[in-house]
Amino acid sequence: MNETVEKQQVSDAAALPECFHCGEPCPDREISIEDKYFCCEGCKIVYSILDENGLCQYYDMNQFAGISQKRKSLPEYAFLDDPETIERLIDYADENQYRATFYLPQIHCSSCLWLLEKLHLLNDGIIQSRVNFLKKESQVTFDPAKTSLRQVVETLASIGYAPHIQLNALEEEKKPVVEKSLYYKLGLAGFAFGNIMLLSFPEYLGLSNEPDRAFNIVFGYINLLLILPVILYSGQDYLRSAWQGLKQKHLNIDVPVSLGILALFSRSAYEILTHTGAGYLDSLAGLIFFLLIGKWFQQKTYARISFDRDFKSYFPIACTVRKNGVEKQVTLDKLEEGDMVLLRNSELIPADSLLVKGEARIDYS
DSSP states (O other): OHHHHHHHHHHHHHHSOBOTTTOOBOSOSOSEETTEEOSSHHHHHHHHHHHHTTOTTHHHHSTTOSOOOTTOOOOOOGGGGOHHHHHHHEEEEOSSOEEEEEEOTTOOSHHHHHHHTTGGGTOTTEEEEEEETTTTEEEEEEOTTTOOHHHHHHHHHHTTOOOOOBGGGGOSOOOOSSOHHHHHHHHHHHHHHHHHHHHTHHHHTTOOOSTTHHHHHHHHHHHHHHHHHIIIIITHHHHHHHHHHHHTTOOOTHHHHHHHHHHHHHHHHHHHHTTSOOOSHHHHHHHHHHHHHHHHHHHHHHHHHOOOOOGGGTSBSEEEEEETTEEEEEEGGGOOTTOEEEOOTTOOOOSSOOOOSSOOOOOOO
């Protein structure tokens, strides 16, 4: 008898449909729209929004393309009505349009790209939405006369793509991926490299005959002038690093590079000044130029795989403060000592605090 009951339960579980939106097993058949079943009310709401706006092609591109909305509640975005916060989050603004970039960790397939680029059908104020799949970012351009930043974010959240907005998004200064000075050094080295090679063509072609020797001498002096700023500016990081290493009695990778730079320059300067040869200044300029290209590529790669974060990367951008019985969303940089903070289930504690009401279980991990 027990075996029969167990088999019946297994068969009933197997007969339960999968959520039309996200593909998770449905606990029952109670949540449905026509012949489509959903695992929770959240998935049903998202489907309803897409259906009302004629965007159900989203499900044709990938099966179970949606993200499960179980145990998810729409966060409060009242803090996005604060003009100062809006100014910090907006990338570009004029009278006719605002542009903001949002990090959307939920992006995972082509259906996400298709839907997120159709945001203008869900919100008339949205002009355009472009998605960067690799960075999981969406750049949204909208008309401030028709919609607000808060409404744009709420539109994204309503279809299961709540932006990941953290405290470090309010930082005034963002460290560039590649230092601007590196581009200047790279440009100078490339300019000198090309011109030195151009002036060295007589040597390449074996045209250093006695009648044209005066031109070769002049070209040599010009090359010598061109290489000086390359060494002193473009190559200064390698020379400085090698010198600092030697002062500390430590050999680093820049020591042999600097020795090569100084040896090529010394030999070339000797040959040009004594009129015994053309030197190797084209090779020296090329060496520094390609070293800088490698450095640029290294910085870009490190920026892509960097996981360096401070505490602001994990904190929410705002919290709920209760003053005189009124609840208000404020950004954490405006939180003051003595404020009464209201914390809901699973929310992060935004500052050192004392529990004044209720009981709490804290996950210290």
